[in-house]
Amino acid sequence: MTSMSLMDAGRSRLVIVDFQARLMPAIHDGPRLVANARRLVDAALLLGVPVLMTEENPAGLGTTVAELAGAGPVIAKMSFDSCAEPAFLAALADDEDLILCGCEAHVCFGQTVLSLLARKRRVFVVQDAVGSRAPESKEVALRRMERHGAEIVTTEMVVFEWLRTAEHPQFRAASKLIK
Template sequence: MLVDVQQKLLPHIDDNARLLRHCTALVRAADLLGVPVLVTEQNPRGLGATVEGLISPEHRVIEKDTFDATLNDAFVAALPSAKECVLYVAGAEAHVCVLLTALGLLRLDYRVELVADAVGSRDPANRSIAIRRAEQEGARLTSAETAIFGWLGSCRHPRFREALGLIK
C-alpha cells in the first residue's frame, strides 16, 4: 500500500530521495512478483497526483480527503480480506495519513507491516514519533529490502535476479 506520495508533497518531505527510492523499489518488486499495489492520493486537486513514474495505470488509486484511508468507503472496498494478507504500508506523511491509516487497518484486524525506511514526514521528529506509535499500537516494522526478500522467499525464485537489481 502506497500512501500519498504526491507531486506537491514529496519535495517537502525530509530525505525525500530515500523515500522515493524505497517506495519505487517496493512498487517495482510488487509488480514483478505479482503482489497487488493499492495507492491513495490525499486531495489530489490540491497536492497533485502520485509522483510521476512511481505507479502505472494498472495500479488501483483511491482518492481521499480523510487522513485515515479506512474512513473512505472506496478504500475499504478495495482491500482484500483481513484473514488473507499482510498489508505493507509506505508513503507520506508518516505521522498523519500513514500512521492514521495503519491504525485504522489494525482496528479492522489487518496485519500491518510499516515499511519504516519507506515512510517520511516534513519533520524527521514526526517520522520517528509515527514509527514508534505504529509499533506500540501493533504494527510490525520492516524495511523495503526485507519486504522484497520476504516476497521472494528464496534465492531460487525465478525473478530473484530481477528483484535484486531493484534494491542494489
C-alpha cells in the same frame, strides 16, 4: 519465528499512501523514500503482488509523483485516514497482509495504519519508504504504530521475504532492485 510472521508475496498487497507531487519536496529525505517505494513497486510487479494507491486531496496536493504514477489503482480521498473512504476498504481482501509506505507518517499514513490495526489487519510499515516533513514526527509515529501492532520493516526485508529463496525464478531480477 513461524512462517506466519514472514511476509508472503502470495497474500500481500502493497499500499502506497499519498506520495504526491506537491507534498514530496517538503518531505525529509523525499527522493530516497520515493526511490525505495519504486523498488517496492517493481518487486510487487515482478512477484504478482497487487498495488493500491491513495491521494489526499489531489486538487490541492497534486497527483502521485511521476516515479510511482500508474503503479496501481488510485483512491482519491479527503479524509486523512484512508479507511474512512469506503472504496479503500472495499479494495482490500480480508486475508491480505498489507505492506504500507507513504506520507506523512504522523498524519494520513499514521491514521491509516492505526485504523487498519484496529480492524485486526496484519500491517507491515516500510520505514525506509515512509516520510514526514520533520524526522521527529516520523520517529514518534513509527513508535506509536509499532506499539499498536504494526511490524516495522525495510524495503530490503520486504523484497527478500517475498522471494524466500535464491532459487525463486525472479530472484536475479528482484535482487537487482536492491543493489
